[in-house]
Amino acid sequence: MPSACGGMDSLAAVAELMRLRNAVAAAVLTVTGAVVAGGLAPGMAVVAAAVATVAATGAGNAINDLIDRPVDAVNRPDRPLPRGAVTPTEARVLGGVLVVIALASTLVLPPLAIAIAAGNLLALGSYTQWFKGRVLVGNLLVGWLTGSTVLFGAAAVRAVGPTVVVLGGMVIGATVARELIKDIEDAVGDATAGLQTAAIVWGRRRTVRVARLIGAGSVALSLGPVLLGAYGLLYIGIIVVADVLLMRSVWRARVDASGAQRELKRAMYVAMVAFLAPVLLPLGM
Numbered sequence: 535m536p537s538a539c540g541g542m543d544s545l546a547a548v549a550e551l552m553r554l555r556n557a558v559a560a561a562v563l564t565v566t567g568a569v570v571a572g573g574l575a576p577g578m579a580v581v582a583a584a585v586a587t588v589a590a591t592g593a594g595n596a597i598n599d600l601i602d603r604p605v606d607a608v609n610r611p612d613r614p615l616p617r618g619a620v621t622p623t624e625a626r627v628l629g630g631v632l633v634v635i636a637l638a639s640t641l642v643l644p645p646l647a648i649a650i651a652a653g654n655l656l657a658l659g660s661y662t663q664w665f666k667g668r669v670l671v672g673n674l675l676v677g678w679l680t681g682s683t684v685l686f687g688a689a690a691v692r693a694v695g696p697t698v699v700v701l702g703g704m705v706i707g708a709t710v711a712r713e714l715i716k717d718i719e720d721a722v723g724d725a726t727a728g729l730q731t732a733a734i735v736w737g738r739r740r741t742v743r744v745a746r747l748i749g750a751g752s753v754a755l756s757l758g759p760v761l762l763g764a765y766g767l768l769y770i771g772i773i774v775v776a777d778v779l780l781m782r783s784v785w786r787a788r789v790d791a792s793g794a795q796r797e798l799k800r801a802m803y804v805a806m807v808a809f810l811a812p813v814l815l816p817l818g819m
Contacts, residue, residue: 547619548628551599552592560683561587563705563806567687570809571698579643583690586639586651587683593632594658594679596625598666609723647689654679654686669735670744673713681706697765700758701809705802707752711784712798714745719791742788749784749798753777756805765812772808776801 561584568580599606599615600622607616614620620628633655640651657675666672684702688694717724717733718741724731732741756773759765779801787794 543619547614548624551596551614551620551625551628552632553595554588554592557588557591557595560591560680561585563587563680563683564687564690566806566810567684567698567701568691568693569687569813570684570701571688571693571695572691573813577691579647579690580687582639582642583647583687586636586643587686589632589636589639590651590655590658593629593636593655594661596629596632597659598661600625600629602666605720605723605727605729607723608726609720643690644692646692646694647686650682650686650689654682666729669730669732670714673710673717673732676713677706677710680709696762697759697809700755700762701805703758704752704755704805707748707755708780708798708802708805711745711749711752711780712795714741714748715784715787715791715794715798717741718787719795738788742784745787746781746784749780753780756808759809765809768815769808769812772811773805776804776808779804 564583564587565580568583599613603615603622606613611617615622615625636651636655640648643651657679661672661675661679665675681702681704684698684705685694688698714732717731718738721731721733721738725734732744736744756777759769779797783794783797783801786797
């Protein structure tokens with residue numbers, strides 16, 4: 535029994551290091567992109583793209599935590615590496631295995647999807663080393679890595695079109711806004727590590743202003759499918775809820791960064807439903 539419990543604890547720590555919930559959420563974005571672009575036509579390409587997304591996201595998180603150990607000792611001491619639940623060697627092995635899985639999964643995909651995956655893997659590898667902690671640059675890169683999962687899903691089914699590009703742009707904008715808010719929350723540990731994030735260089739007030747501006751840009755983008763004539767009343771009814779949640783979250787960021795992050799994530803989930811609903815319920819368009 536002790537060994538079984540120990541094994542379960544180890545698996546839980548590995549899942550936590552990968553941020554498995556976030557990795558699965560990224561895969562949901564990939565599948566959403568495939569469905570929005572190509573309709574309900576599940577196949578090996580969609581499955582392979584989803585597996586690649588989970589593996590690549592998990593690898594990026596493991597590598598990020600390896601490099602970020604000094605910062606996490608202050609900002610996130612409960613994470614697996616700082617608390618000793620996973621060793622650095624184990625994290626390196628996990629990251630390597632996940633990269634191999636991600637690369638192998640893309641071999642059945644079209645060339646554009648492979649190019650997006652390869653570029654994102656390179657970006658994941660360079661993010662913490664060179665771009666994290668640089669004013670806005672790291673935030674934009676994380677925004678691209680998240681939003682491009684939508685485009686990756688569409689590319690997997692060879693159907694990248696205007697509607698899915700709008701969705702990808704919205705996800706990028708919402709993610710950049712969320713990352714800026716996260717900079718506010720992590721300012722103490724980031725300053726200790728000598729990082730130059732937006733919250734440290736610009737201050738809380740200006741960082742929130744930029745997050746609000748980017749959030750407003752995502753809301754403006756949400757009108758795209760209506761203007762393109764792709765979606766109708768069903769989409770409008772749901773996306774309005776997502777837009778209200780998004781703007782409310784960036785407005786509360788000045789006084790509650792942690793709560794704002796959570797609400798912004800909920801806004802992104804509702805936005806995905808808005809894009810999926812007309813495909814799943816075509817009579818509602």
